Amino acid sequence: MQRVPVLLFLAWTCFLFFSAIGLFTSGFLLMRVELANRSSCSDPLAASLPGPRAPLGSCWLPRRFPKAVLVIIDALKFEFAQYDPSRREPRPYENKLGFLHQLASLQPLHARLFRFRADPPTTTMQRIKGITTGSLPTFIDAGSNFASYAIQEDNLVWQLAQNGKRVVFMGDDTWDGLFPQAFHRSYFFPSFNVKDLHTVDDGILQHLYETVDGGEWELLIAHFLGVDHCGHKHGPDHPEMAKKLSQMNDMLRSLVDHLANDTLLLVAGDHGMTGTGDHGGDSEEEVNAALFVYSKAQLFQSHPPQEPETVPQVNLVPTLALLLGVPVPYSNIGEVMAELFAAEGGAASSLLAQLEAYSINARQVDRFLHSYSRAAQDISVEKLRRLQDLFSAAVEEHQQLSAQPGAPALPHLEHLRGRFRRYLQEARAVCAESWARFHPARMLAGCALLTSSCVLCYVASRVASGLSFSYRRLLLYPVLWGVVGVALPSLAHLLGWAAADLVLLSSWGAAASQCGFFWHCWAKWPWRSHAASACSPSAGTSLRQRLRASGLDSFVVAEAQVAPFLLASLVLLLVLRLHWEGRLEGGSPPALRLLGLLGVVLACARLSALFRQCREETPCCRSSTLLAPLSSLQDPGAKNSCYLLCLAVLALLAWGVRRWLRHYGNLNSPSAPVLFVRWGFPLLAVCVGGYWAITSGAEEALVKLHAWVQLALVAFPQGIFGLVLVGLLLVLWDPVTVFVRDSREPAEAPIVSPSSQAELQHVIPQLYRRMQQSLKSRLDEAKSGGRATVAAYGLGSVYSAALLICLALLGFLFMTLHSERLSLAFLLLFLEAFALLWMHGFLAGPDGSHPPTPDPFVVPWYALIAWALAAAQFFYATGHQPVFPAIHWNAAFVGFQQGHETNLLPALLVGANTFASHILFAAGCPLLLLWPFVCEMPTASKGKKSKAEPPDREEQMMEMRLREAPEKFSAALLQLGLKYLLVLGVQILACVLAAIILRRHLMVWKVFAPKFLFEALGFMVSSLFLLLGIGLVMRVDCAVSLWFKQLILAQSR
Amino acid sequence: MNLHAQVQVEIEDRTKGTMKETEIKRLLSANVICIFSIIVATVIPSLFLENFSILGTHLTWLCICSASVGTVNIVLYFILKPNPSNRRTSLAHKVARFLRCCVYFFMSCILFHGIIVLYGAPLIESVLETFLFAVLLSTFTTLHCLCLLGPNIHMWLRVFSKNGAMSIWDSSLQITAMCSVVGAWLGAFPIPLDWDRPWQVWPISCSLGATFGYVAGLLIAPLWIYWNRKQLTYKSR
């Protein structure tokens, strides 16, 4: 059996796909060029430099406030800050910030509430970047929230520090990563643990008033995280949120008491939150934050409008910079908030002062656009020219106006202000639009590479079953071609002829090696003979439907429903076709069993809808309550019964694997993995159960035992991780789960537990013919006439047993990472997978009840498509959605309550949580090949009632048929891997095509880009675990060969 | 002598051929009447009922359509007698048979309802809609079976297999039933689209799909049979 070449071939195919995906990603995910330029005090931007009356330390415009306090309350939604006294029964989050309302209504010229519109993506890091640089962070940063990167662009903090102002910071330690060493003084508190509501807030409150009174600062930033974390943990509609908001209210009240008269207070939310307390997208709820401005000195010249004004978030940057008398950061594209620049003494002087600020603002934006268009070509020239026209017209008018003696007319001034406004708004719109910039060439190339990889998969899977498949010709040579393909551009890169990066190089290599493959393939096989269509019509239509399904955004949104629908259709169609062809006798036991399996699959597909999470795009959808952790249940009775149900699932999983192994005789084996199944599985179940007991218990009830609870919260999951690891290693170390009984010495009791003696009566010994023959030939000489046979129990299912043990271990791991009640979803997953396997075994099985398929070594397309559909279905059915706010971040803290040192481990945990279904189905993919052989057993076993029958008759070969033909076995594994890769590849190809076609679609950032990222990651994870699964089968095969050798040696002795 | 036999065979063939053609004509006329009944069920009630429309009062339309197609089918069965049974049957036997037909029809409605729910239809909300849709599907499929084959499930199972059709009526049954189910299946696809059209509401697109499929099946069946009349050989039962 060729093991290494098969794995290498699959790995090479995976590499082809990966480089294609990488190439596409580099063209599709947006980037914005960051400019290194910084503004400085001496820039000649102001029409007139600050006059002699201006206070000291003013740049560009006389400062209005020497000091400012910026309080950021994370996820302060606009609704939280609104106050409506007429509300009869306020919800927990309503009417809690009464102090703001009190200030605004008592001192309307000193305080005002605004709607603060955040730009998507609404993750905290992107928003901090936005409200300090005045720019629009692009999508590519959205995924990097795990590790903050220092801001390279010009920003407020840097400007203040540069102009001799002291910035003091307290709160969220994201700022530490963004502004390393930038603060005069700082108090950072850990922000990553979203379950911790109080550490950051209490930390700030300890230092806040002291620092305010101390007065050694010009800008004080306090970033409170409690509200956001409360949203993530409990959702906005929870009594805990009321407590948190009331605490913020009290904090603001005392803060205002401590403020001096010349200090500006800004209270802002960095983003809002959805109904479930999450954020990250661009829905109205996430984008709407609150901004509150207050000063003890008079701020405004006019009374507030009825409906609070809407202010884009970037507008805070130029406003705050000019109010504090520092230069506006270079890359700012925000617009000053005019109300805050109105001067005393009538409308005309107000307008003049505002115009002054606008003019500086406009010059700064114009300067930025000039430098930006020099550094990058992504803003179209026409638009730049149009902006330039707007700008010069406005500036010219402004200059004429200031040259004019006497007071200008009011309408004239207002008209000019309108012009400046329009220019700034259009500039912002142009930037926002063009920073959705693509590399069409790379996207197309990536798409083409992906298509050709799919074709390659198909061709290779057709060719693989042929006996003339040569790895040297089809693997080695193409790889050499690929090496040449990499070498040429990298040489060019080194010599400086052309620029190349890693993605480009790998895709050159992939393209070259593909050419090599097709060349050699074409030369060797004029593959006319292979070109016959193999795809069964049903499978074809289903795949095409799936392809089409990802094309439309509504289908992406509704994929959670579409996948089970298609799966149900496919399965039903298979059964109907069987009936149509007359292979299903009505009323016969196999037919009834098949119908039962069909029912199980349909029921599982339907029930899995209970565990679905909602996207924000589907308004009337309500997320399943089963997704919430048990601790959120109020009713103790319901909680207990749910808990018991979850325990039952655990027990069922452990018992199911045992039952299966016992049925096939693997459980009697004295090997280490079986011992682990006997003792380790119950222990694992107990650990998971204990962990759930603690996490679901009410926190108040466990206050006394706090230390113990903390210990258990860490010890249980880590114990589970350890046990799972030990189990996997044991399977790898000794995967042969076979029990041998030598019929020559029946008196000798084998080394098994007493109960297994009875079990032995139920299991069928696998008398392996070749083994028998080889033994016979040696033993016949020793004992003439005596029938010496060795019965090996569980030999026929040795491959599947190892895979099943691994899958069950992974299942335990994933259940721990999910919230308690999702274990029911995992139960459905295993049930459905097994029902599919049995159906497939029935349809393709080599037993005699119906005409066998032409080649049992070929896994048909319908089975693989059903498998892939089930994987997609359970991605949704385990409470996931391909959008960022739906990621279960909590999984990172299972077993690591205190957070992490590195980013690798939490990424692995969250990844394992998100792609649990992909992993299980991909790793279990070889079962599709093995199962028909395993299924051989039940029908034939009926005939073998009496054990007295002579063993001459044909024995149960089961999986040993595969071993009989090692070449075909390896080819079958290769073909299986290639086919599954192709099915997955077609899915991602559909996704990529949709992203290309709809890249200017309104929904691209909301629907397609996240979908593409999830699909790409899912593909990578799936292909990796597919390789691992196939590798495990090969490891078992290796071990079985060794085992045979040892057995023969032992017998001949 | 030999010649004589040959001529006789030829004549037999020809009469068989003409018989087949008259059968096809009868089938065509029956199917046209069925289609006509659907059109009538859509048009006529708007004369009597206010605000009647397929989309607006979909449930009423479902009821009327099922009822009219069902009645027409039963009437046609009595007129055409496609499978005349030779056995002489007593009144009691007929009544029992009729009751069994009713039970079978009701059970098929329940079964369709279950399958539709398994395919993702809401379980508790809009039970009535789902059930009426199941009734419509049963009318298009099960009622035909009942009329043609009687309450005999083994016969039904036989007819829906590759070589199971024994007359052009059976072939027609195969085609119309398949077309109705496929139409209903295709009708599910527009539901998730965000076009906000009134016909995207459950179960309108599906029942319309089923109806169009049924009509298409009724039209296709005689044509298909006519087209393949040479290849079609039916064993007598």
Ligand SMILES: [Zn+2]
């Ligand atoms: Zn935030």
Ligand SMILES: [Zn+2]
């Ligand atoms: Zn958050």
